[in-house]
Amino acid sequence: SAPTTASARASSLTFTDCQSYSNPVVFFDITIDDEHAGRIVMELFAHIVPRTAENFRALCTGEMGFGYRQSIFHRIIPDFVCQGGDITNQNGTGAKSIYGAKFEDESFEVRHTGPGLLSMANRxxxxxxxxxxxTLKKAEHLDFKHVAFGFVKDGMDVVRRIGELGTKDGKPTETITISDCGQIFLSCSMFEIVFPELLLNQGSVLRTSR
Structure with missing residues (x-):
């Protein structure tokens, strides 16, 4: 885990501080052993960690030719974290960003203050x-070591269900797959999430290619 950097702020930011209607919203459709389990909708803190948020957003859409679609959650520890994103080896040993093999820690402003935080795994x-x-719970020991860059806006019930399939050593008891993913755009008039089924004919959802 990365050490504390001098540039990190002393005060923590809450979810309310981090939310912005200009931030990108993305989704994962989840299957558990090939059965649909639900959707996780996430807001990314692009106004705080723009490079980190852009990496995750582009991996959700697959616009660079690779991404999260059909990748798995390979490490799940109950009451702690659900970890995924190994898009190369599918077992936790690999990874690939839109910037290359790896990229720098951007900011540790957002703290791991509760469940539903999106944060970068690292070595x-x-x-x-x-x-x-x-995260499945508050995890202060991860502060200043992992870059938190978003939160679960909807579908925390799906995250909790995934968390229940973990073990002490992290190996899931079932196969949890991101069957589809992409970006969801906000309604300009009501600032509400507009879901894909309402917009497929309007070009308002950017998805991974099939």
Whole structure:
């Protein structure tokens, strides 16, 4: 895990501080052993960590020719984290970012203050790539070591269900797959999430290619 950097702010930011209607919203459709389990909708803190958010957004859409679609959650520890994003080896040993093999820690402003935080998994300082995790509880010991870059806006019930399939050593008891993913655009008039089934004919959802 990466050490504390001098540029990190002393005060923590809450979800309310981090939310912005200009931030990108993305989704994962989840299957558990090939059965649909639901959708996770996430807001990315592009106004705080733009490079980190852009990496995750582009991996959700697959616009660079690779991404999260059909990747798995390979490490799940109950009451701690659900980790995925190994888009190369599918077992936690690989990863690939839109910037290359890895990229630098951007900011540690957002703290791991509760469940539903999106944060980058790493192998030390400045080793971010495509692997990420979603917290299942407050995890202060991860602050200043992992870059938190978003939160679960809807579908925390799906995240909790995934968390129940974990073990102490992290190996899931079932196969949890991101069967589809992409970006969801906000309604300009109501600032509400517009879901894909309402917009497929209007070009308002950017998805991974099939």
């Amino acid at each position: 030390g300082r400045d080793t971010n790539s495509s692997q990420f995790f979603i």
